[in-house]
Amino acid sequence: MFFKNYILTLLIILNSGQQINSQTTCQTVLDLIILLDGSGSIGSASFAxxxxxxxxxxxxxxxxxxxxxxxxxxxxxxxxxxxIFNKVGSNQMKDQIIKVVNGLQYNGGGTATGEAIQRARSVCDAACRNSEELVPRAVVLFTDGHSNSASLVKTESELLRDRTQAVVFSVGIGSGINIQELQLSASQPYSKYVLQLSNYLQLTQVINQITLIACNVPAFNEPGVVYKNEVEKDTYQFYQMSLKGFRSGLGGFVEIAVNMTQGYVQVFTSTTEPNPTSDNSKKKLVQRRIATTMTDIYMEYIPPNTEKFYSSFKGSSNINQYTFVTTLTSLNDANIG
Known part of the structure; x- marks a missing residue:
């Protein structure tokens, strides 16, 4: 199981167009919450x-x-x-955070994973940046065993993913991992957001891959809301949207209206790949252009029972600034956003 998940993770990273090296750095904008297991089954050496x-x-x-x-x-x-970061991020100094990490004491005890996920939701609800800013929210969960309550893990993880709109990346370490429980906590697809390792030494060796996945989680966007963003040349901004209205019936259409204020972007979409790029998805063609406002319209049919719609904007110029709005039209009834 470890080997399969590890290879899948490597393949996803290779397909993302990112270069793997020993010191990958994350230049994106991100709200990140790390949940670190310090329970008794780990031991002081592994906790270090x-x-x-x-x-x-x-x-x-x-x-x-x-x-x-x-x-x-x-x-x-x-x-x-x-x-804990504060609302304006004024306490965000890397050296200070690393000093806190290095000073953590190993206490042992039970495994309150559900309570930790619940706390992460409270922290993000209070301190994560507003959804209008399109800042992705990522929670990286490190655990080595069974939680005190699998039902609480399930309930709180659903709230964290759906209501708080965070992407959860679950990393299980050791032989005592319950893969079903890891999947309860993680976002989908599991091949991307669940990683199983055999020991904590391996964790130190794959932190590069974990960094890449965490730093490329897509931000949530809502239908009918106009967003403003920018992207550098040859890099991507990733977005995701829930398609609850399309889960039955005839499906419908997603329309993306992009207004460029500077530069130009290429648009890629997928219903299965959270990070659509030129390597794994087809570039969307402009269906029509509104010349008076320099707005390009992209449209795609979405079949029924589709859970998510993923999109990305790739910068073509040195500076690429744009606004966009997504509209959903269900074939069951009418426009739903």
Whole structure:
């Protein structure tokens, strides 16, 4: 199982167009919450390796008030707010966060995974940036065994993914991992957001891949809302949207209206790949153009029972600034957003 998940993860990273190297850094804007298991089954030596991996992950982030915000929760029998970003991110200094990580003490105890996920939701609801800013929200969960309550993991993870709109990347370490419980906590597809490792030494060796996946989680966008964003040349901005209205019946259409204020973008879409790029998805062609407003219209049919719609904008010029709005039209009834 480990080998299969590990290879799948590597293939996804290779297909994303990102270069794998020993010191990958994350330049994206991101709200990141790290959940670190400190329960009794880990042991002090493995917990020290886990801290090394987390410190390595943070060292690769472009931490700052307008870039990556980081929060760290350690959990065992209870949940501890080890480091929490504030609303404006003014306390976001990388060296300070790494110092906190290195100073974490190993306490042992139970495995309150559900409570940790619940706390992550509360932290993000209070401190993550507003959804209108299109800042992706990622939760990276490190765990080595069964939780105290699988039902609480399921309930709180659903709320974290659907209501708080965070992408959850679950990393299981050791022989005591319950793969079903990992999947309960993680976002889909599991091939991308579930990783199983045999020990904590391996965790320190794959933190590069974990960084790449966490830093490329798509931001949630809502239908009918006009968003403003920008993207650098030859890089991507990733988005995702829930398609609850298309889960039955005849399906419908997604229309994306993109208004360029500077530069130009290429649009890629998928209903299965969270990071559609030129390597794994077809570029969308402009269906029509509104010349008076320089707005390009892209349209795609969505079959019934489709859960998510993913899109990405790739920058073509040195500076690419745009606004966009997505409209959903269900064939069952009428426009739903």
């Amino acid at each position: 390796q886990a801290k090394t991996a987390v410190a390595d992950l943070i060292s690769r982030l472009n931490v700052g008030p307008h870039k990556v915000h980081v929060s760290l929760l350690r959990y065992s029998s209870t949940v501890e707010n080890s480091y």
